[in-house]
Amino acid sequence: MSGYYHDVGNKRYRFESLKMLMACATPERSGDQLAGIAAADSETRAAAQLALAEVPLTRFLEEMLVPYEDDEVTRLIIDGHDKAAFARVAHMSVGEFRNHLLSHEVDSEALAALSPGLTPEMVAAVAKIMRLQDLVLVARKCRVVSAFRNTIGLEGRLSTRLQPNNPTDNPTGIAASILDGLLYGNGDAVIGINPATDNTGAVVTLLKMLDDIISYYEIPTQSCVLTHVTTAIEAINRGAPTDLVFQSIAGTQAANQGFGIDLALLKEGQEAALSLKRGTVGNNVMYFETGQGSALSANGHHDVDQQTLEARAYAVAREFQPLLVNTVVGFIGPEYLFNGKQITRAGLEDHFCGKLLGVPMGCDVCYTNHAEADQDDMDVLLTLLGAAGCNYVMGIPGSDDIMLNYQTTSFHDALYVREVLGLRAAPEFEDWLERMAITNQKGRIIVDQHLPAPFAHALTRA
Amino acid sequence: MTDNTKNSTDANTTSAVTTNPWQQLSEHTDARIGLGRAGGSQPTAPHLAFQLAHAQARDAVHLPLDTEQMMDALESRFEQVVRLHSRACDRGEYLRRPDLGRQLNDESLEQLTSMNVKQCDLSIALVDGLSARAIHEHAAILLDHLIPAFDERGWSVGPVALVEQGRVAIGDPIGEALGARMGLVLIGERPGLSSPDSLGVYFTWGPRAGRRDSERNCISNIRPRGQSFESAATLILYLLDEASRREVSGIELKDDSEGDSDLGDGSQGNFLLPER
Numbered sequence: 156m157s158g159y160y161h162d163v164g165n166k167r168y169r170f171e172s173l174k175m176l177m178a179c180a181t182p183e184r185s186g187d188q189l190a191g192i193a194a195a196d197s198e199t200r201a202a203a204q205l206a207l208a209e210v211p212l213t214r215f216l217e218e219m220l221v222p223y224e225d226d227e228v229t230r231l232i233i234d235g236h237d238k239a240a241f242a243r244v245a246h247m248s249v250g251e252f253r254n255h256l257l258s259h260e261v262d263s264e265a266l267a268a269l270s271p272g273l274t275p276e277m278v279a280a281v282a283k284i285m286r287l288q289d290l291v292l293v294a295r296k297c298r299v300v301s302a303f304r305n306t307i308g309l310e311g312r313l314s315t316r317l318q319p320n321n322p323t324d325n326p327t328g329i330a331a332s333i334l335d336g337l338l339y340g341n342g343d344a345v346i347g348i349n350p351a352t353d354n355t356g357a358v359v360t361l362l363k364m365l366d367d368i369i370s371y372y373e374i375p376t377q378s379c380v381l382t383h384v385t386t387a388i389e390a391i392n393r394g395a396p397t398d399l400v401f402q403s404i405a406g407t408q409a410a411n412q413g414f415g416i417d418l419a420l421l422k423e424g425q426e427a428a429l430s431l432k433r434g435t436v437g438n439n440v441m442y443f444e445t446g447q448g449s450a451l452s453a454n455g456h457h458d459v460d461q462q463t464l465e466a467r468a469y470a471v472a473r474e475f476q477p478l479l480v481n482t483v484v485g486f487i488g489p490e491y492l493f494n495g496k497q498i499t500r501a502g503l504e505d506h507f508c509g510k511l512l513g514v515p516m517g518c519d520v521c522y523t524n525h526a527e528a529d530q531d532d533m534d535v536l537l538t539l540l541g542a543a544g545c546n547y548v549m550g551i552p553g554s555d556d557i558m559l560n561y562q563t564t565s566f567h568d569a570l571y572v573r574e575v576l577g578l579r580a581a582p583e584f585e586d587w588l589e590r591m592a593i594t595n596q597k598g599r600i601i602v603d604q605h606l607p608a609p610f611a612h613a614l615t616r617a
Numbered sequence: 618m619t620d621n622t623k624n625s626t627d628a629n630t631t632s633a634v635t636t637n638p639w640q641q642l643s644e645h646t647d648a649r650i651g652l653g654r655a656g657g658s659q660p661t662a663p664h665l666a667f668q669l670a671h672a673q674a675r676d677a678v679h680l681p682l683d684t685e686q687m688m689d690a691l692e693s694r695f696e697q698v699v700r701l702h703s704r705a706c707d708r709g710e711y712l713r714r715p716d717l718g719r720q721l722n723d724e725s726l727e728q729l730t731s732m733n734v735k736q737c738d739l740s741i742a743l744v745d746g747l748s749a750r751a752i753h754e755h756a757a758i759l760l761d762h763l764i765p766a767f768d769e770r771g772w773s774v775g776p777v778a779l780v781e782q783g784r785v786a787i788g789d790p791i792g793e794a795l796g797a798r799m800g801l802v803l804i805g806e807r808p809g810l811s812s813p814d815s816l817g818v819y820f821t822w823g824p825r826a827g828r829r830d831s832e833r834n835c836i837s838n839i840r841p842r843g844q845s846f847e848s849a850a851t852l853i854l855y856l857l858d859e860a861s862r863r864e865v866s867g868i869e870l871k872d873d874s875e876g877d878s879d880l881g882d883g884s885q886g887n888f889l890l891p892e893r
Contacts, residue, residue, distance in 0.1 A: 185713050188713070189713065189714065189715075189716075319648075321646060321648070322838070322843075323878055323879040323880075324878050324879060324880040325645065325646065325879040325880070325886070326879070326880065326881070326883055326884065326885055326886045326887040327642070327645040327646070327886035327887065327888065328645055328646035328648065328879075329887075330886070330887045330888055330889045331639070331642040331643075331645055331646050331648065331650050332646065332648050332650060333889065334639060334642070334650075334889060335637075335639065335642075335648075335650040335651060338637070338639070339654075351878055351880075352878060354878075357878060357880050360880055360881075360882060360883040361880070361883065363883060364883040364884075364887060367890050368887075368889050368890065371889070371890055371891075372889075488807075489712045489713065490712065490713055490714070490715050493712075493713065523807060524671070524674035524675060524677075524678055524747075524807065524808045524809070524810070524813075525678045525712060525747050525807060525808075529671065530667070530668075530671070551648075552648040552649045552650045552652070553648070553649025553650070553652055553659070553663060553667060554649070554667065554810075555648070555649050555667070555670070555809075555810045555811060556809075557646070557647045557648050557809065557810075557811055560806075560807055560808070560809030560810070560812065560815075561809075562671070562810060565649075565659070567652070567654065567657060567658055567659045570654075570657030570658070571657060571658060573657075574656075574657055599657065600654065600657055602635075602637075603635050604636075604638050606638060606639075613888050613889050614638070614639055614888070616888040616891075616892075617639075617641070617642055617645075617888035
């Protein structure tokens with residue numbers, strides 16, 4: 156079989172390969188243009204989407220976008236494909252699959268049962284012919300729940316990662332951001348810090364510090380220091396109290412090599428964390444971050460579009476039963492996602508693809524100052540993600556990450572989206588917030604001039 | 618009024634704002650903590666303070682390099698200076714095409730070659746990057762901390778380049794054309810919300826086209842409220858001296874110092890935990 160086509164009037168649009176068809180069918184984004192694989196014009200893109208809608212889902216099991224021989228991620232996807240789960244959609248085209256997903260008959264249970272039968276390429280393909288409302292509606296039906304010291308991803312819940320980054324790892328600065336976040340009801344997904352250095356000694360110190368705080372205040376949450384998996388393993392060997400092992404991952408073997416990892420190393424990291432048996436209500440010990448464009452940035456993209464490669468990263472993630480996975484959607488910069496419109500769509504695509512593949516998906520709703528985006532764009536994406544049932548978002552003081560120099564969602568933003576959509580924190584954490592008199596039964600913040608006793612006491616030491 | 622206080626100063630909203638009694642902690646961090654709340658949302662004052670900071674960061678990205686001012690500043694300090702341009706013709710193309718920002722346009726390359734410099738110890742390029750403000754405000758001051766040390770060491774400095782629409786790696790073809798042993802690039806960094814004027818310095822041993830990022834050393838966040846000019850200059854000279862001795866740069870020339878970490882054993886200043 157050679158090529159795909161669609162006729163528009165007298166004009167025949169041809170696409171030599173599935174890879175090329177997928178790239179041309181992708182809604183406009185700067186990263187695919189930078190890679191030189193995007194549709195040349197709008198009609199070509201629309202024709203590609205029409206052609207893609209006709210492609211049978213089985214085709215994705217026959218024509219590899221990234222060669223099986225060259226890439227362990229492709230091998231993971233193909234070798235791990237569950238044919239029995241796939242059977243119920245095996246006769247469908249991409250277009251029919253979209254209709255199926257949208258139908259009332261397909262509910263959470265059906266989607267969960269289908270998940271092991273789907274490959275990232277199938278999921279990416281259907282995302283390309285969906286509008287934002289489709290991405291929201293179908294993702295909302297998916298339920299992917301994970302647990303460690305609390306339970307994340309339950310219906311009607313939205314958690315946050317408290318991100319107390321400080322450019323010099325100053326303990327007072329870190330503690331101040333943690334206090335601020337907790338008293339604004341944030342931190343149930345994780346208290347997760349990006350350290351200023353990758354130095355193992357510093358990582359161990361930070362892990363100890365976070366663990367002491369969580370223990371002292373008896374907070375039903377987990378901590379993470381976002382360092383390279385090899386550093387995390389070394390820290391565990393040195394006896395550091397490690398809840399979660401973090402790693403940035405991508406959708407090809409070559410891009411993962413750029414991160415200095417492979418599947419075997421991730422397995423090693425997971426086993427090291429599991430050996431500590433620190434989870435109380437669950438054993439999901441991995442935390443992954445991803446983002447469209449990372450494979451191109453590492454020159455490991457095989458001329459495949461960035462949205463498809465991102466979905467392939469979720470196939471890597473689901474292999475390790477993570478607690479948390481989030482796309483850092485606007486962090487990479489305008490050469491990959493140019494403006495608020497592109498960032499918004501990418502965030503919803505990523506959340507949809509992750510959820511459909513069975514990954515406990517969150518999102519770092521964010522942008523850099525050289526992208527054409529602002530707070531209004533973030534509000535749009537945050538609200539849509541809330542409606543889509545996103546597991547968690549970031550929480551940072553006043554949206555300003557003073558270490559990584561980008562803007563993500565603030566503690567206040569989480570309160571906004573919880574208020575507007577009636578969402579609540581993870582149940583165990585919600586109980587703690589009430590017990591500490593930080594929130595009332597409605598989940599609203601009630602902290603005023605009189606702080607909850609343990610925190611008032613802490614302030615006297617500052 | 619340009620007051621940046623975290624309290625609402627707007628008389629109309631004061632009554633609806635709940636302030637936070639931990640505001641005092643802002644002395645210890647630039648993080649936007651203790652903003653208070655109106656309901657659960659940010660009060661007007663911190664909300665608009667954020668919008669101002671974002672506007673400044675945005676403007677920093679799009680502010681054109683003042684080539685006249687900078688050429689004057691360079692000509693008063695160096696024997697030979699040269700004005701160059703990358704292959705990205707404007708800011709729009711620059712933002713979308715990082716590859717073009719790493720290459721000199723034909724005219725610039727020709728200009729550089731025609732200067733007929735066969736070799737030098739050090740090539741220096743001032744590059745607008747993502748913040749021309751960083752170059753306007755800090756580049757000359759940093760150079761003044763370095764020039765006497767270059768003279769002391771007897772290093773020959775090639776024609777100093779002022780580059781528009783450039784990225785870090787554009788220092789490679791420049792250094793290559795000048796036969797430089799070592800290359801320094803002073804570049805405006807991606808502006809943070811609280812740091813629209815941050816200058817970065819990248820050092821490469823044997824700059825030539827095709828060098829990888831792992832072959833460079835970076836000194837970041839140089840600005841009055843960040844890394845000081847003095848400490849940045851000390852660090853740069855340390856790298857240059859070490860590289861001259863070992864003839865490498867990048868990960869092989871890792872800075873062994875602790876950097877600017879304040880972490881210590883993690884307990885100093887961590888008020889959330891009782892004294893041990």
